[in-house]
Amino acid sequence: MIWENIKMAFMSLRASKLRSFLTMLGIIIGIAAVVSINSVGEGVKKQVSDQITGLGTNLLTVTSGKTVSKDSKGKTQTNFASSAGASTLTPKDLDAIATVKHITTVAPISLISGTVSHDGATSQSALIIATTTQYNVLREQKFTAGRFFNDSEKAGNVTLLGADLKEELFGSNDAVGKTVKIRSTDFQVIGVIKKSDSGGGAISGPNFDSVAYLPLEAGKRLSDGNVQILRILAQADSSDQVQPSVDRLKTALLANHGGQEDFSVLTQADLVSTVGGILDLLSTFVAAIASIALLVGGIGIMNMMLVTVTERTREIGIRKALGATRSTIAGQFLIEAIILSLIGGLLGVLGAFGMGYGVGKLAHVTPVFTIQTMSVAFGVSVLIGIIFGLAPAIKAARKRPIEALRYE
Amino acid sequence: MNVIELRHITKHFADAAPGEPPILQDINLVIAQGEFVAIMGPSGSGKSTLMNILGLLDVPSSGEFLLDEQLIATKKDSDLAKLRRDKIGFVFQSFNLLLRMTVLQNVEIPMIYTGVPARTRHKRALELLDLVGIKDRAKSRPSKISGGQAQRAAIARALANKPSLILADEPTGNLDTRSSKAVMDLLHELHRSGTTIVMVTHNPELAEQTDRIIHVRDGEIVESLKQQQSIGKPSLRIQKPVRPALKRSMGL
Numbered sequence: 001m002i003w004e005n006i007k008m009a010f011m012s013l014r015a016s017k018l019r020s021f022l023t024m025l026g027i028i029i030g031i032a033a034v035v036s037i038n039s040v041g042e043g044v045k046k047q048v049s050d051q052i053t054g055l056g057t058n059l060l061t062v063t064s065g066k067t068v069s070k071d072s073k074g075k076t077q078t079n080f081a082s083s084a085g086a087s088t089l090t091p092k093d094l095d096a097i098a099t100v101k102h103i104t105t106v107a108p109i110s111l112i113s114g115t116v117s118h119d120g121a122t123s124q125s126a127l128i129i130a131t132t133t134q135y136n137v138l139r140e141q142k143f144t145a146g147r148f149f150n151d152s153e154k155a156g157n158v159t160l161l162g163a164d165l166k167e168e169l170f171g172s173n174d175a176v177g178k179t180v181k182i183r184s185t186d187f188q189v190i191g192v193i194k195k196s197d198s199g200g201g202a203i204s205g206p207n208f209d210s211v212a213y214l215p216l217e218a219g220k221r222l223s224d225g226n227v228q229i230l231r232i233l234a235q236a237d238s239s240d241q242v243q244p245s246v247d248r249l250k251t252a253l254l255a256n257h258g259g260q261e262d263f264s265v266l267t268q269a270d271l272v273s274t275v276g277g278i279l280d281l282l283s284t285f286v287a288a289i290a291s292i293a294l295l296v297g298g299i300g301i302m303n304m305m306l307v308t309v310t311e312r313t314r315e316i317g318i319r320k321a322l323g324a325t326r327s328t329i330a331g332q333f334l335i336e337a338i339i340l341s342l343i344g345g346l347l348g349v350l351g352a353f354g355m356g357y358g359v360g361k362l363a364h365v366t367p368v369f370t371i372q373t374m375s376v377a378f379g380v381s382v383l384i385g386i387i388f389g390l391a392p393a394i395k396a397a398r399k400r401p402i403e404a405l406r407y408e
Numbered sequence: 409m410n411v412i413e414l415r416h417i418t419k420h421f422a423d424a425a426p427g428e429p430p431i432l433q434d435i436n437l438v439i440a441q442g443e444f445v446a447i448m449g450p451s452g453s454g455k456s457t458l459m460n461i462l463g464l465l466d467v468p469s470s471g472e473f474l475l476d477e478q479l480i481a482t483k484k485d486s487d488l489a490k491l492r493r494d495k496i497g498f499v500f501q502s503f504n505l506l507l508r509m510t511v512l513q514n515v516e517i518p519m520i521y522t523g524v525p526a527r528t529r530h531k532r533a534l535e536l537l538d539l540v541g542i543k544d545r546a547k548s549r550p551s552k553i554s555g556g557q558a559q560r561a562a563i564a565r566a567l568a569n570k571p572s573l574i575l576a577d578e579p580t581g582n583l584d585t586r587s588s589k590a591v592m593d594l595l596h597e598l599h600r601s602g603t604t605i606v607m608v609t610h611n612p613e614l615a616e617q618t619d620r621i622i623h624v625r626d627g628e629i630v631e632s633l634k635q636q637q638s639i640g641k642p643s644l645r646i647q648k649p650v651r652p653a654l655k656r657s658m659g660l
Contacts, residue, residue, distance in 0.1 A: 004520050015508050318504045321465060322565070323493020323521040325486040401465045405504070 024344035026297020031348025039367035130219025146191030155217035305392035317404025337389020345381025417471035449624035497566025556587025
């Protein structure tokens with residue numbers, strides 16, 4: 001019987017294609033909006049988490065300012081403003097961290113302001129990072145040409161370029177052995193770093209493929225000896241030691257900072273959940289707005305079904321004469337509403353693929369469509385069909401056969 | 409056995425003013441199995457209401473109705489629907505085929521409601537269309553066939569669940585002479601195969617071909633005339649043998 005009802009529902013939807021489509025539009029828009037936003041959000045989350053985990057294994061990140069704290073319920077709170085302004089991290093902190101138990105490697109990240117140019121071409125997006133040789137141990141980067149700087153070059157005017165930056169300045173020509181200008185100082189290129197899989201983007205943060213790496217001492221010279229350490233990366237000797245190391249690092253740093261916790265120690269998981277939390281909040285907000293479209297869509301379905309029931313009064317009368325019970329009639333119209341809504345949901349999901357990839361292309365994010373999101377989208381469609389189809393179905397079922405048969 | 413037994417049936421309109429006479433008053437009527445009965449009467453006489461009550465589309469205000477010797481008054485709405493489905497076949501003046509469906513699908517509807525499996529249903533619907541002579545129009549929409557063909561499709565649909573009673577409300581009212589004859593021939597053949605038929609008609613000629621004519625006036629049965637076998641037009645009384653296929657189809 002259900003199968004027959006489904007067939008009949010398609011029959012009557014086909015009989016009024018345009019009207020059915022217009023009715024579905026609310027559902028289509030609502031579902032497409034929710035699903036595409038969700039998929040882009042998931043895509044960004046994945047990208048960020050790939051990028052964070054791609055930094056290296058068992059890493060801890062020390063940042064200036066108390067950007068992240070946990071409240072009493074263990075929920076992560078973020079305060080980015082506390083990291084704005086001059087960094088509170090110093091070279092002394094580097095030394096302190098290096099002596100902490102189970103920490104094998106420590107490297108600073110300093111940002112140097114300036115541009116990178118070669119042969120008259122200047123990169124617009126280059127990020128200049130000054131660091132130590134240890135950075136290469138932490139990051140486990142691969143090179144398409146050359147190598148990272150070594151201890152004998154730790155104060156030398158040498159640099160490594162990210163794949164995108166090399167492409168921007170040198171095109172397909174070799175870069176190793178050539179010089180680039182950074183703050184009117186010549187630096188010799190000694191290596192080119194392989195393009196990372198996760199890439200970077202407008203949303204997810206710095207693009208490590210556009211970075212020029214300098215030795216820390218060279219960076220200091222460029223900045224008149226005054227270099228700010230933005231972050232310190234530290235590597236624990238095993239994954240079991242990552243979490244315990246957070247407290248040990250804090251203890252070590254607190255001594256340096258006169259007992260003031262003006263820094264944060266974050267694990268990779270912390271970083272991922274911080275970014276994920278923000279994105280989830282955003283997704284929820286957009287979903288809430290889009291659900292208004294779904295509500296309007298549902299009302300549209302109810303409206304169309306009520307009109308349909310009236311138009312088909314005679315059909316209802318005939319069917320009742322032929323032996324349809326009230327529940328048969330109610331079922332027929334309810335299934336019609338559900339199918340209307342479900343097709344809307346299906347088209348919405350298809351639309352979401354288009355929108356997701358479209359937005360993704362603009363924002364350099366690959367959208368991620370999860371089975372979970374799809375199931376929820378279809379579930380919501382069916383639910384809308386049931387909720388808004390019920391009243392028209394009951395109206396149809398209650399029609400009295402003789403009056404219905406007389407209806408012209 | 410009596411297919412229909414009405415005892416003191418009275419029907420008031422739901423919104424009748426006090427003192428307004430009832431639309432049906434103290435109707436007593438017995439129709440035996442295998443009878444072909446014509447109901448005649450001017451419009452407004454109550455014959456449509458009588459048909460609606462016989463067809464379980466309406467309930468009497470008072471009195472008893474036995475269909476196949478079962479008392480109807482006590483039935484729930486869903487039970488009435490099932491009785492309509494299993495025991496009654498309707499043939500309407502305006503055919504009442506569902507226009508969105510094919511002729512074949514229309515014939516299948518009553519069997520969908522009884523839960524007949526798709527394949528069996530399909531086969532029987534084709535058989536019935538063959539019996540009424542429009543098998544070749546099975547895939548057509550009702551709007552693409554003639555009135556006579558549509559009424560024959562409606563008869564096929566009425567027969568789908570092997571009903572004990574066919575209710576035909578002016579079945580030839582919208583048809584030309586030739587189509588009328590084809591439809592009446594079909595009803596007569598069904599009658600001869602043992603089916604009980606109650607037909608409303610304005611046409612005395614058609615009424616005369618039946619076993620009994622009931623005249624309704626002002627909500628009352630004023631006359632119930634048994635036809636003599638010898639009376640009536642001899643040409644119409646020629647007993648063409650019932651096709652075996654039709655007997656089989658009616659489960660006889």
